[in-house]
Amino acid sequence: MACNSDAINIDAGQALFHEGDPNPYVYNVVEGAVKLYRLLPDGRRQITGFLFQGDFLGLGGRGVANFTAEALTPLQTCRFKRNNFDQLLNALPALEHRLVALAGDELMAAQEQIVLLGRKTAKERLASFLVRLSERQRQLGGPEHQVHLPMTRLDIADYLGLTIETVSRVMTQLKTSGLIRLLPGNDIALVNAEALKALGNGEA
Amino acid sequence: MACNSDAINIDAGQALFHEGDPNPYVYNVVEGAVKLYRLLPDGRRQITGFLFQGDFLGLGGRGVANFTAEALTPLQTCRFKRNNFDQLLNALPALEHRLVALAGDELMAAQEQIVLLGRKTAKERLASFLVRLSERQRQLGGPEHQVHLPMTRLDIADYLGLTIETVSRVMTQLKTSGLIRLLPGNDIALVNAEALKALGNGEA
DNA sequence: CGGCCAATTGAGAATTGTCAAGATAAGTGG
DNA sequence: CCACTTATCTTGACAATTCTCAATTGGCCG
Numbered sequence: 001m002a003c004n005s006d007a008i009n010i011d012a013g014q015a016l017f018h019e020g021d022p023n024p025y026v027y028n029v030v031e032g033a034v035k036l037y038r039l040l041p042d043g044r045r046q047i048t049g050f051l052f053q054g055d056f057l058g059l060g061g062r063g064v065a066n067f068t069a070e071a072l073t074p075l076q077t078c079r080f081k082r083n084n085f086d087q088l089l090n091a092l093p094a095l096e097h098r099l100v101a102l103a104g105d106e107l108m109a110a111q112e113q114i115v116l117l118g119r120k121t122a123k124e125r126l127a128s129f130l131v132r133l134s135e136r137q138r139q140l141g142g143p144e145h146q147v148h149l150p151m152t153r154l155d156i157a158d159y160l161g162l163t164i165e166t167v168s169r170v171m172t173q174l175k176t177s178g179l180i181r182l183l184p185g186n187d188i189a190l191v192n193a194e195a196l197k198a199l200g201n202g203e204a
Numbered sequence: 205m206a207c208n209s210d211a212i213n214i215d216a217g218q219a220l221f222h223e224g225d226p227n228p229y230v231y232n233v234v235e236g237a238v239k240l241y242r243l244l245p246d247g248r249r250q251i252t253g254f255l256f257q258g259d260f261l262g263l264g265g266r267g268v269a270n271f272t273a274e275a276l277t278p279l280q281t282c283r284f285k286r287n288n289f290d291q292l293l294n295a296l297p298a299l300e301h302r303l304v305a306l307a308g309d310e311l312m313a314a315q316e317q318i319v320l321l322g323r324k325t326a327k328e329r330l331a332s333f334l335v336r337l338s339e340r341q342r343q344l345g346g347p348e349h350q351v352h353l354p355m356t357r358l359d360i361a362d363y364l365g366l367t368i369e370t371v372s373r374v375m376t377q378l379k380t381s382g383l384i385r386l387l388p389g390n391d392i393a394l395v396n397a398e399a400l401k402a403l404g405n406g407e408a
Numbered sequence: 409c410g411g412c413c414a415a416t417t418g419a420g421a422a423t424t425g426t427c428a429a430g431a432t433a434a435g436t437g438g
Numbered sequence: 439c440c441a442c443t444t445a446t447c448t449t450g451a452c453a454a455t456t457c458t459c460a461a462t463t464g465g466c467c468g
Contacts, residue, residue: 038319040406046322048315060308066315096300103307104264110314111252111270115242117321118250118365122456153415161322163457168416184465202244326424357447367425372448388433 004084008077016057016069016077023065026085027057032075033150036067037158047159049109050133050151053140056102058082072150117161120202125160126170128200130180134190145190146183208288212281220261220273220281227269230289231261236279237354240271241362251363253313254337254355257344260306262286276354321365324406329364330374332404334384338394349397353390 008027010016017023019038034051048067051057057069063082080088089096116125134147142148149156153171157164174180179196181189190196212231214220221227223242238255252271255261261273267286284292293300320329338351346352353360357375361368378384383400385393394400 038315040319040323042406042408044323044406046319048318060311066312090297093294093297093300096297096304100300100304100307103304103311106311107264107307107314108270110311110318111242113318114252114314114321115244115250117318118362119244119248152413158322164415165417165458166456169456172416202246202248204246356445368447369426369449370424373424376448 004081006079008079010071010075010077012071012073012075014071014075016071016075017065019065019068021065022063023058023061024063024082025058026080026082027069028078028080029053029055029057030076030078033072034069034075035072035151035155035159036069038067045158046161047155048113050159052136056099059099059103072155120200122160122162122166122170123173124200124202125162126156126167126174127179127196129156129160130174130188130190131193131197131200134193145193147188147190149186149188208285210283212283214275214279216275216277216279218275218279220275220279221269223269223272225269226267227262227265228267228286229262230284230286231273232282232284233257233259233261234280234282237276238273238279239276239355239359239363240273242271249362250365251359252317254363256340260303263303263307276359324404326364326366326370326374327377328404328406329366330360330371330378331383331400333360333364334378334392334394335397335401335404338397349394350387351392351394353392 007030008016016027016034017025029051031053034055034057035047036049036051036057037045037047039045050072051069057077058065060066089099116128120128130147133149134142134145137147138144151159153167154164156162157167160167162170171180171182174196175182179190179192179199181191183189211234212220220231220238221229233255235257238259238261239251240253240255240261241249241251243249254276255273261281262269264270293303320332324332334351337353338346338349341351342348355363357371358368360366361371364371366374375384375386378400379386383394383396383403385395387393
């Protein structure tokens, strides 16, 4: 069977698609990072997720995108027409099983984020965020106890339900208390990863 | 093929299973309402969802429950062993398709909740909540422009990332501004459903 | 070197939380 | 059926975390 996929590459800051667009595609991130967000009518923004290498995009929904997907870095993706994708699934039940499992993981991640947004303090949110990101990056072959932030403070704020000022202040607090160090190039060293993890889990 | 399902009925306040329990079952709610929640080590609670007639429970996860499921009312469920359920899916690809779609819906709902928790005010959260609940109940055959709340104020607070006092105060505000009326028996009349909907969507 | 965008820091305001007291409703037993 | 008991809900006064507005600093690129 032909793959029927296109390579779609865009620059940092460009959108793959916008909230409300008809979007009959499924994407797979080959290289780079993506942010997903929704806007309220008055401009308030909530980032619902960051995607990295290997992540799928556009599986849910009914042909209309319910969020905007924007590249944080130069981005390479592999795009499938949804129809082809569905046919692929029909032909390969094993793939569909994997997708069901993937959807389950996404749901677990969403629940995690709901707990974070509903019940964690600003400091706990940032700690959770840094730990999760570092785990994801290590899984992709990155260094241990170090995170690279491809997103701005504003993006982090809109992901954690905070303001940019609060994110900045809490970063400083974490630095001052010796849990992290701010490195040049938007990198962060997790000086005390254990404590950071405990903090993020609400183990006061 | 035999159905291999058991009827599991429990009282209000009883748990179907607890966070961390090995949980090799999938449940379908036949009658009643359920709350799902996670606890932080110090007791902070986040309710991640309310389930009603027809909802599935326990699809995600890897055999270990990542939330507690507790009955809000006397509850009737239909329980499947996960293995049997998986076999059922293998035998009926159409069912698996439906489940993938269902998982997509759940993910959309989770995103909606993330936006609510991350960026909406207390008043907007409560408005969203009431509107969503009324839509769900109407879909199950309930009356239009009226909601029954099977959960306590504390449950609502823990679902919306607020405190019980804030929920109570905002209820009063909504009542005072003529958007709702509080009826006996934990019922609420949506006097101005349109305005409530707009408020919930952040259309200030 | 200059300009620009992002990040940090400060001061004060606001929404929401905390603590406490009553009021209402619901459940129980006589 | 009523009185009592208890849990839930409401309301108030005050505190605290986070937000808003503003200015400054820092880093990156032409």
